[in-house]
Amino acid sequence: MDGGSVSAGEGQAPTSWEELYNINLIPSELFLKFRKEVQGIRVGLNLEFCNAPTNDFRANIVLKPLSPERRWKFMYEPVHQDIHLLSKKIPVTRFLNLQVGIGHNFRMNAIGWKWKLTTCLGGDGVSRIRNKASIGLCPGIDFRFGWRADYVIPEISGGLGSDEPLFNMNSGRLQASLDRVEAIFTQSDAYC
Numbered sequence: 762m763d764g765g766s767v768s769a770g771e772g773q774a775p776t777s778w779e780e781l782y783n784i785n786l787i788p789s790e791l792f793l794k795f796r797k798e799v800q801g802i803r804v805g806l807n808l809e810f811c812n813a814p815t816n817d818f819r820a821n822i823v824l825k826p827l828s829p830e831r832r833w834k835f836m837y838e839p840v841h842q843d844i845h846l847l848s849k850k851i852p853v854t855r856f857l858n859l860q861v862g863i864g865h866n867f868r869m870n871a872i873g874w875k876w877k878l879t880t881c882l883g884g885d886g887v888s889r890i891r892n893k894a895s896i897g898l899c900p901g902i903d904f905r906f907g908w909r910a911d912y913v914i915p916e917i918s919g920g921l922g923s924d925e926p927l928f929n930m931n932s933g934r935l936q937a938s939l940d941r942v943e944a945i946f947t948q949s950d951a952y953c
Contacts (some may be wrong), residue, residue: 765863768947778918781933781934782934782935783813783935783936784935785937785938786862786938786939788812788907788939788940788942789811789940789942790809790810790811790812790907790940790941791809791810791941791942791943792808792810792941792944792945793943793944793946793951794808794943794944794946795946795948796946796947797947797948797949798827798948801826802824802825802826802827803823803825803826803827804823805822805824805825806820806823807819807821807822807823808820809821817836819840819841819928820838820839820840821836821839822837823835823836824836832848832849833847833848833849834846835847835851841866841868842866842867842868843865843866843867844865844867845861845862846862846863847860847861847862848860848861848862850879853878856880857878858878858879859877859878860877860879862876863866864877871936873904880927888911888912888914889909889911889912890909890910890912891907891908892907892908892909893905893907894908895941899947901946901947901949902944902945902946902947903943903945903947904942904943904944904945905942905943905945906939906941906942906943907938907943908937908939908940909937909938909940910935910936910938911934911937912935912936912937913931913933913934913935914933915928915933916930916931917931918930918931
């Protein structure tokens, strides 16, 4: 079977366990992040390599304060000639965050703003978990993994004296993937 899964049609039973449970460990995004902490501000160079669905490369320069109450971050993308000033993710509820930003594209000479509501839960008709896990290899070198799991929980049901069968089992579904891998290299006066 190839990297993606083939979903069964409506009312049609899946033909194999591979269609029900699929875990993809090949990330679609790879990041190299180089950071330097200077007088309360982090200066970063981010290199992003996307391999699916299209091969793409992005680079940007990021400036943001190091303080825990930081409220903004500045990004410049030299290839696309974009600058952005983004707010910190503002918690609206326990699982819902709002982020707003303003930007300018020098190539198109256009100014615009955008907003984004994000959550680690939810999806389109299926439950979804999205999360990031970090591993500190040594001071100044960290790895971050972004993963996603779309799932339908297995269900067992039945009935007696009704139109339902005595025993019915839906085995559920799981589509999990490792979406991004980040290697983060930070140079700070504390590490020297």
